[in-house]
Amino acid sequence: MTVTVMVVDDHPMWREGVARDLGERGFQVVATAPDGPSSVRIALATRPAVVLMDLNLGASSGVTAIGSIRAQLPDTRILVLSASGEHQDVLAAVAAGASGYLVKSASAEELVEAVRRTAAGDAVFTPGLAGLVLGESNRKDSGLRLTDRETEVLRLVAKGMTAKQIADRLVLSHRTVESHVQSTLRKLQLHNRVELTRYAVEQGLTDD
Known part of the structure; x- marks a missing residue:
């Protein structure tokens, strides 16, 4: 149509x-x-x-x-x-x-x-604006937002951990971790882990 x-x-x-x-x-x-x-x-x-x-x-x-x-x-x-x-x-x-x-x-x-x-x-x-909107949505607890598990994986990606290391830390399969990473990339409309890390830093997710 x-x-x-x-x-x-x-x-x-x-x-x-x-x-x-x-x-x-x-x-x-x-x-x-x-x-x-x-x-x-x-x-x-x-x-x-x-x-x-x-x-x-x-x-x-x-x-x-x-x-x-x-x-x-x-x-x-x-x-x-x-x-x-x-x-x-x-x-x-x-x-x-x-x-x-x-x-x-x-x-x-x-x-x-x-x-x-x-x-x-x-x-x-x-590119770059989706993360802004998602960050605002997270703060307001509205529709488009990362799940708690996606946020947890994002924090560890931003700290330089590999998918295998994250899987071991969270007792998840490698495939599950990669699924969370891809879902987060899609929601943020970012392209790679470097951009994910930049977003995490801007949102203060690496402060703890």
Whole structure:
């Protein structure tokens, strides 16, 4: 089934360029909008599967629009595409109901894949931002969070222990440890143990 998309951005050339790129790659762009209020009205009329939303919409706020759209169209998923990678912007967008967050430096291929994954129900973030959101979720004890066992394994990975050493320490099988590591990488949208260690340090998980 073709994924329906609405593109919201206050810059006409950027808005139409993104819409064209998505259309050429098999998405059905059902609408575009230049600001927050019109994006809410148009979304209600067209009911797209995915709204690609900028945050800085001139006099209006993309965060406010996200909240309004999600409240009235709970099945519509919203992917932010913004020039800002500031932590407060990312967290505000996610708190309002955004499913993911990309910065505008993303390539066309990355954007297309992100829209496709968002439509499929995934949470998609520019590398480095997923860990920020997960850390905030852990602090608030909300939906997306590491399990206690994943956190325990993460602490030991960050201390330089191998999977075999962790398995021996926790009396687990090597395969189970690797499963926890892969699950943690997937949740954080990181790529390797080096990035896992950096995340653990940033979150203070290596302090004890």
